[in-house]
Amino acid sequence: MPEYTLINTMTNERKEVYWSFDKLTNYLEENPDWSKAITAPKIVSGTGDVLSKTDDSWKDVLKTIKKGAGKGNTINV
Numbered sequence: 001m002p003e004y005t006l007i008n009t010m011t012n013e014r015k016e017v018y019w020s021f022d023k024l025t026n027y028l029e030e031n032p033d034w035s036k037a038i039t040a041p042k043i044v045s046g047t048g049d050v051l052s053k054t055d056d057s058w059k060d061v062l063k064t065i066k067k068g069a070g071k072g073n074t075i076n077v
Contacts, residue, residue: 001020002018002019003016003018004019004037006034006035007036007037008033008034009034059077062075063077
């Protein structure tokens with residue numbers, strides 16, 4: 001579920017809710033003193049590089065390719 005930050009326009013109270021967009025829309029229609037705050041999206045991305053997440057058999061394939069690629073190749077193993 002997405003996370004939304006709501007602000008009470010009367011009291012400046014803030015609260016975070018984990019609702020579907022439909023539930024958020026219904027809540028804001030029924031409670032006109034609350035509005036959705038404009039916030040930056042919370043993006044979660046992976047950490048580490050691709051090679052650190054591969055198993056040893058893929059690394060063996062890369063080593064074989066690197067051996068046959070010739071001098072000056074840029075294959076990281």
